[in-house]
Amino acid sequence: MSDTASSTTSTPLEADHPIRKAIEQAARLVRQRTPLAQSFTNFVTINLVANAQLAVGGTAAMSYLPNDIADVSAIAGATYINVGTLLPFFATALPQIAKELNASAKPWVLDPVAAGLGKTRTAILQSFKENPPTIVRGNASEIIALTHIWNLDVASESTLRSDETTRPAGVESVDEVDQAQDAALTLARFLSSHSSTGTAAVAVSGAVDLVTDGADVYRLPGGSEMMTKITGAGCSLGGVTGTYLAVSEALTAAIAASVHFNCASHLAAETAAGPGTFQSAFLDALWNTSATDIAQGAILLSN
């Protein structure tokens, strides 16, 4: 935590690095097994989440009832939870679902959309501290805000940040990815220490994505800026992270999903004439990008 983002240097991961091999295997497994990852997600982008999961090779099921989630979790490889558009009953349903997933040691991904906004959302996110996810994926402001809501930033950062600066601009990040590195490391260590497998990861999405397991920090450049001009880029990445988590451990899943998205968005941007055709081309590219290309995508190791 003593390192600041500005002092980090990043070097490309070697072509034969074990992480790349793990990513390639994960991408192959998703396409061989069409794993089911279920989602409890917002109403805005629920369709894109499902279509992205199908486009990478998985299958999708979406539910809002604890008894549905419990039944499907018996056959699903992972669960994705996104707190974007809350309904009143989510305040009791979501804590119950997190408790049941963790009681049965089921891996799950949390997308803390708009963390810091709305007391219902804050209460739900607070409850997850007792039953934390395997992976948290969000933008920089959301990662910082969740770390703050869980009081994990008290020791190192309480004098640096006030509540105001950790509140996102709606669903947009007001912070840069690098500013969230300390929070991401702290959060990943907390998740790892509570994980039934001992492994966990945090993914911070931005111009250059950042993924960490609490030990190493990976930076993933190369995605298209057009991803910020369609709704659901982050949510669908969260859902696809769930798909990868159904066939691999947390760090591999988080990196594989982000790299797959970066490759596909880069490819889609080359042919798209605007955000409408970009979305179609992006789903096509998720489908068409090979496991080898994903594994050889841009990955930097920071230190």
Place this chain on the structure above:
Amino acid sequence: MSDTASSTTSTPLEADHPIRKAIEQAARLVRQRTPLAQSFTNFVTINLVANAQLAVGGTAAMSYLPNDIADVSAIAGATYINVGTLLPFFATALPQIAKELNASAKPWVLDPVAAGLGKTRTAILQSFKENPPTIVRGNASEIIALTHIWNLDVASESTLRSDETTRPAGVESVDEVDQAQDAALTLARFLSSHSSTGTAAVAVSGAVDLVTDGADVYRLPGGSEMMTKITGAGCSLGGVTGTYLAVSEALTAAIAASVHFNCASHLAAETAAGPGTFQSAFLDALWNTSATDIAQGAILLSN
């Protein structure tokens, strides 16, 4: 019911068969009258359901409140009900809606998504036995599960199937269409005997669709496998079945909708570069396929 699926033979329906004439007329009427079919459907694919209804020539209205559905049913030709993403209040709203639709003899289509999963869904589906729909459309596992939930399979199949084999893999079918033929026939006979018009149909979606009115069995090949790579292929087919039900009787509506989808998905697959452009091309093809082409689509009569 004594025939098993493996012993069936299927022959192409003649070009001037009355069913083909009924399909052509239905397709023409949809485009002339732009009939309204309202939907109570899941949040994942609600947009595609509406867009598919518009693309075949109908109009759409979506609601979740019994008083909305009742008001719109006065002006709608049919209603489509899909139990995909349940909210708690659906447990009372849906049985009430089914009761009101049947009390006023309004035709409706049931899509028993994920039948067999979740006690709330099971309770809702059980309640529909008292107020059954005009058409049930689902995948093989869902049709088998609904027949089981309604105890219609007791006499013939209770010794063959346990609860476990009738539970779908989330929203995916674990059974093949042929395995659901007996259940579809049983279900269609039950629906017919409770229909205010005496007619009803069951449609089983899969690689080759199966439609039956309880007497004859029709098989509809030719759809594209890419339909399994976009979310909502089944739901939008259910919604369009509602659109066709607004202008024709049950058997014609179920076959016409499936054949229209098969023609369009086949056409779309020829130009699509992946699931993203496939969805756009599929909606275009629904719009562009002529009534004559639909009526002359692949239809096999089984016996």
Place this chain on the structure above:
Amino acid sequence: MSDTASSTTSTPLEADHPIRKAIEQAARLVRQRTPLAQSFTNFVTINLVANAQLAVGGTAAMSYLPNDIADVSAIAGATYINVGTLLPFFATALPQIAKELNASAKPWVLDPVAAGLGKTRTAILQSFKENPPTIVRGNASEIIALTHIWNLDVASESTLRSDETTRPAGVESVDEVDQAQDAALTLARFLSSHSSTGTAAVAVSGAVDLVTDGADVYRLPGGSEMMTKITGAGCSLGGVTGTYLAVSEALTAAIAASVHFNCASHLAAETAAGPGTFQSAFLDALWNTSATDIAQGAILLSN
């Protein structure tokens, strides 16, 4: 109010008319500032609303909880409320939200989808009379119905219309835009008299859109009929009107959004092969149409 629609004449707005300058400035500001307009909108078209807001240059946030809306309203330039697919709790949430928005003088757009259908919707719409929006955007039947629900048509029209003729055909208009001119003028004057800034507008969507501030009436021709073959054309226009309202006053926002849509839909129709590719091309065209082209779009002043 004594003029009837049939006697109006319309003349093109001059190229250097102040309204055109205001539209051009608004379109530039949206792209410079990427303003946030939040939405409480229906589940059918929520994705298109967000994507359209992004495609014109703004940002989006969608919520259903009063505490979310209140938190986001502090950072959002405007709020868009659409009563399409109601859930039971909306009956209390929406009146509370309207009250809070008006108490803090926050501008908002109301889309009275299916006004006249369903007692829950009618009760919600009635409640808004006490806390009226800055802009109302709807089809002709919805504008007439809302004016009727608020008893604003008593003096002039009570003998002309019965409840029956003001009920829309589901979400489709049974009335022509011109038939709603009197209602739109009446409604706009009511909104202006209750607006914290003294300005307000009503937009009636149709083959030729009509926008009025209660004094002047503008007609906006040139949109593509394909807009009636995708779901959410009206809703996304409402959302984009919110985006423009975040950077300009009511009349400019309503006209700018409609003209931007008409330009883009005209452009999209030139290349689309059907409703699927039309939707993608439309979002592309929203993104690609310049502020100058929007400002020089077809606008007629009626008198």
